[in-house]
Amino acid sequence: AQAQTEAPSVDLSGYTRVKQDLVAPPFAPAHEQVATGGPKIVEITMETEERLLTVDEDTGAEIWALTYNGSVPGPLIIVHEGDYVELTLRNPVDSMMEHNIDFHASTGALGGGGLTHIFPGEEAVLRWKATKPGVFTYHCAPGGAMIPYHVTHGMNGAVMVLPRDGLKDRDGNPLKYDSIAYIGEQDFYLPMNDDGDYKTYEVAGDDYSDSIDAMRTLTPTHSVFNGSVGALTGENALRAKVGETVLMIHNQANRDSRPHLIGGHGDFVWENGKFGNPPQTDMETWFIRGGSAGAALYTFKQPGVYAYVNHNLIEAALLGATGHFVVEGAWDNALMEQVVAPKSIET
Amino acid sequence: AQAQTEAPSVDLSGYTRVKQDLVAPPFAPAHEQVATGGPKIVEITMETEERLLTVDEDTGAEIWALTYNGSVPGPLIIVHEGDYVELTLRNPVDSMMEHNIDFHASTGALGGGGLTHIFPGEEAVLRWKATKPGVFTYHCAPGGAMIPYHVTHGMNGAVMVLPRDGLKDRDGNPLKYDSIAYIGEQDFYLPMNDDGDYKTYEVAGDDYSDSIDAMRTLTPTHSVFNGSVGALTGENALRAKVGETVLMIHNQANRDSRPHLIGGHGDFVWENGKFGNPPQTDMETWFIRGGSAGAALYTFKQPGVYAYVNHNLIEAALLGATGHFVVEGAWDNALMEQVVAPKSIET
Amino acid sequence: AQAQTEAPSVDLSGYTRVKQDLVAPPFAPAHEQVATGGPKIVEITMETEERLLTVDEDTGAEIWALTYNGSVPGPLIIVHEGDYVELTLRNPVDSMMEHNIDFHASTGALGGGGLTHIFPGEEAVLRWKATKPGVFTYHCAPGGAMIPYHVTHGMNGAVMVLPRDGLKDRDGNPLKYDSIAYIGEQDFYLPMNDDGDYKTYEVAGDDYSDSIDAMRTLTPTHSVFNGSVGALTGENALRAKVGETVLMIHNQANRDSRPHLIGGHGDFVWENGKFGNPPQTDMETWFIRGGSAGAALYTFKQPGVYAYVNHNLIEAALLGATGHFVVEGAWDNALMEQVVAPKSIET
Numbered sequence A, B, C: 001a002q003a004q005t006e007a008p009s010v011d012l013s014g015y016t017r018v019k020q021d022l023v024a025p026p027f028a029p030a031h032e033q034v035a036t037g038g039p040k041i042v043e044i045t046m047e048t049e050e051r052l053l054t055v056d057e058d059t060g061a062e063i064w065a066l067t068y069n070g071s072v073p074g075p076l077i078i079v080h081e082g083d084y085v086e087l088t089l090r091n092p093v094d095s096m097m098e099h100n101i102d103f104h105a106s107t108g109a110l111g112g113g114g115l116t117h118i119f120p121g122e123e124a125v126l127r128w129k130a131t132k133p134g135v136f137t138y139h140c141a142p143g144g145a146m147i148p149y150h151v152t153h154g155m156n157g158a159v160m161v162l163p164r165d166g167l168k169d170r171d172g173n174p175l176k177y178d179s180i181a182y183i184g185e186q187d188f189y190l191p192m193n194d195d196g197d198y199k200t201y202e203v204a205g206d207d208y209s210d211s212i213d214a215m216r217t218l219t220p221t222h223s224v225f226n227g228s229v230g231a232l233t234g235e236n237a238l239r240a241k242v243g244e245t246v247l248m249i250h251n252q253a254n255r256d257s258r259p260h261l262i263g264g265h266g267d268f269v270w271e272n273g274k275f276g277n278p279p280q281t282d283m284e285t286w287f288i289r290g291g292s293a294g295a296a297l298y299t300f301k302q303p304g305v306y307a308y309v310n311h312n313l314i315e316a317a318l319l320g321a322t323g324h325f326v327v328e329g330a331w332d333n334a335l336m337e338q339v340v341a342p343k344s345i346e347t
């Protein structure tokens, strides 16, 4: 802190200031894929929100989620390499807890965590330079056991730092997308009563001791996309058309995952999420290291419903890690054809 | 389905039809490493088989396995990029369950799963084009919790889509192999009685409810190669000679693994299994994302027994994930020498 | 053994003999980053040591650790590609157990494990050629369930085989480091009483049966860096200066990990640890396959405390996988600035 106070101020005269309006997942804020103009200071505001969240309607499982802007994951932030992110972070006066933010994409001070500890009723402003291109996790990190407690209560999200000239394949050819699907996989460790029912709590933080015990098993009760079972299915399914390209961003702030698109592929995949590296091609299943974000580009070639899953199928089917893409367009028998529909075996 | 029925039929006049005789693991069907002639329609037949399988003779652990062609994993299918796979899938009339197949290598309709649901006594024919080179998982996916249930009961296998001009190193030099070792790692979640004995069941499917409970722990009771403890050791060990190159294909349809060849290496490894990517070299241990297949090429340089393991050594030694390669040839002291055999410490 | 006895002896006339003095982790033995002169025979000595180790002072958790040279992990060995490692391995007469060593970097005889089985009071000498560049795990592997037992009791470490001309980025430009941080992550499975207290044992090996039961859960009670909670924090923290480059070597002989440097990055990362492959850049979190070592290079750009963690944050905060780098130097507001320190929200 001493060193920071005494450091010379930085000349920002070459930068343009812009505001970025954050939106709720699975959507992405308005942005350019290839930067126009010089570097920017991108101003964003986030508020910590502690809220009771239903994780699974079927069982009534719920959690006092700790969130940025009310969503799990927190909103996607998008800038270009060389831009600054300037975040105003606010903790409402009616919160129960201290929060902060650690940006994996930033450099120094515990990713900003050391400079943003705010108690209920406080705010702080942090500015950091996006020097490394890629998708990166951010999360709350108040210290000690509170770090996994806040992170496994939903307090995490992702920032995407695009190369100024956009995404490229391994040979340097440009890659574009038509839409972004921003998916946060969240492992929850919900305490249970002896009879197997999920416990309920009065306010945020009351589950602390029970949660620590549940976390120590390293076995989540839920692993869901975007906060709850079904957050990306049915009416909430993602939508696309044949011929469209989607950039799937998968954030997992704590636990490994292995996304797979049933019936599709990762045409170009940055498993580690860092765009300075050549993407891998033709992937069936890619791996997200716990505490990172990854990105996969796919151009839909057939209509229908595609399930997007964590391909530990137990986690997909029993713990909640399933979303859907509904894709419209014309079927292509050159890729797949039902030559004979199911019928009685000829004998 | 509507879209599929109305889609224009595809012109297959440029393709030659061939039948591929599938063989049981760890072996591979006859195939060319470099394709000769034009693209083919490769006709295969698989039958779903529900059978009582002994997982570990020592403990008597058994499972009503769900299989393709009776083996765990199902047979390896080999084609070249640009070929079609044309599968006739049959479900015998005496089966207990509905089955289908999802090919990760294919495009659309849940990997074919949406077009191949067959009840006992039914058959269907699916044709799909192999557009992406690599080794890929296939598995049964009847929907919901039945997906992990069928997959963790053995109903999975791999297809290899070779580049038409064969495998290459990162500089484009051709890579050949003398044999294939096709290894399916299977995580089983066998229900236990209160006294710690594995439960037994009358027919396939009777263990459903108990299995779902066991799966929810995310902790397998067994993780075995090719269906049972010892399936690749002793008389069943894999065999090679010094100077020979083996292509090790590792399929894990549900759970991450980390293969290692004790005393050897992965000279060239496609961890993600996709041959359009440059292989990694000199690997000690490679990583198989749950729900994918990977491939590693090694040329044996010394004789002896090589254990091939999942290098979570608990899984290797206690859960069953160990196989053996027995390699004949001449020892090379230039690579390793026992300078002093074990003897009493000189004092 | 027959084949080895009869094999022609090897001509070592072109090699220079040198002794390498091994040092305790997290430090590295004196070495050249770029080799001078011709290939060497690097002579080292290690002694197996069984010792009571306090894993966590807070809880009193302890283990009869099985070690090489008394430390967990065992000492880092450094050679260059083309050199020989010539190890004298000694098992003191007062040991309880047989030990050996399996070098993943070596070729044949189970990595040397088959040639180094030494009972208490015995010694053996093994020489092997370092043909593959990278960091590699070594560990004890006495056979069967004793393999995971010894490995999860601390009996593992790493060897680094440098390319003769040193490390390179993906374009072939040389990479240098100012210091090495050698970190071994150790998963312990400590048996507990029914009341939740860790059990204690009289001598090494007495915990065998209980340990096997604990290991079968696949859920460690501890995952610590360099043998115990806090081994790399406080007075034991790693130290660096702004502008200095550290090579972080992460060895995990049994279980996957995902290192992350809070507030920093992996500028150049060999996740699989093998230097013949192009390093990945800009990483937030990298993945260590259980049974391997990885390496990451980072140049510090800001002063302060950096936590180095397994970014399964439960493992970091509750199981022990946290270390610290304390970095001195001048703060750079151009990278990050606390624009507004925490204060009451303006209303």
Ligand SMILES: [Cu+2]
Binding pocket: A066, A098, A099, A100, A140, A141, A142, A150, A155
């Ligand atoms: Cu928080």
Ligand SMILES: [Cu+2]
Binding pocket: A102, A104, A139, A291, C260, C262, C311
């Ligand atoms: Cu973090």
Ligand SMILES: [Cu+2]
Binding pocket: B066, B098, B099, B100, B140, B141, B142, B150, B155
């Ligand atoms: Cu089935």
Ligand SMILES: [Cu+2]
Binding pocket: A260, A262, A311, B102, B104, B139, B291
């Ligand atoms: Cu699948």
Ligand SMILES: [Cu+2]
Binding pocket: C066, C098, C099, C100, C140, C141, C142, C150, C155
């Ligand atoms: Cu030992």
Ligand SMILES: [Cu+2]
Binding pocket: B260, B262, B311, C102, C104, C139, C291
């Ligand atoms: Cu090993």
Ligand SMILES: [Mg+2]
Binding pocket: A049, A050, A051, A094, A095
């Ligand atoms: Mg509130």
Ligand SMILES: [Mg+2]
Binding pocket: A056, A058, A059, A229
């Ligand atoms: Mg439900």
Ligand SMILES: [Mg+2]
Binding pocket: A131, A132, A133, A276, C282
């Ligand atoms: Mg960069």
Ligand SMILES: [Mg+2]
Binding pocket: B049, B050, B051, B094, B095
């Ligand atoms: Mg039958």
Ligand SMILES: [Mg+2]
Binding pocket: B056, B058, B059, B229
């Ligand atoms: Mg047994």
Ligand SMILES: [Mg+2]
Binding pocket: A282, B131, B132, B133, B276
């Ligand atoms: Mg392709």
Ligand SMILES: [Mg+2]
Binding pocket: C049, C050, C051, C094, C095
């Ligand atoms: Mg002693």
Ligand SMILES: [Mg+2]
Binding pocket: C056, C058, C059, C229
């Ligand atoms: Mg403690």
Ligand SMILES: [Mg+2]
Binding pocket: B282, C131, C132, C133, C276
């Ligand atoms: Mg080499």
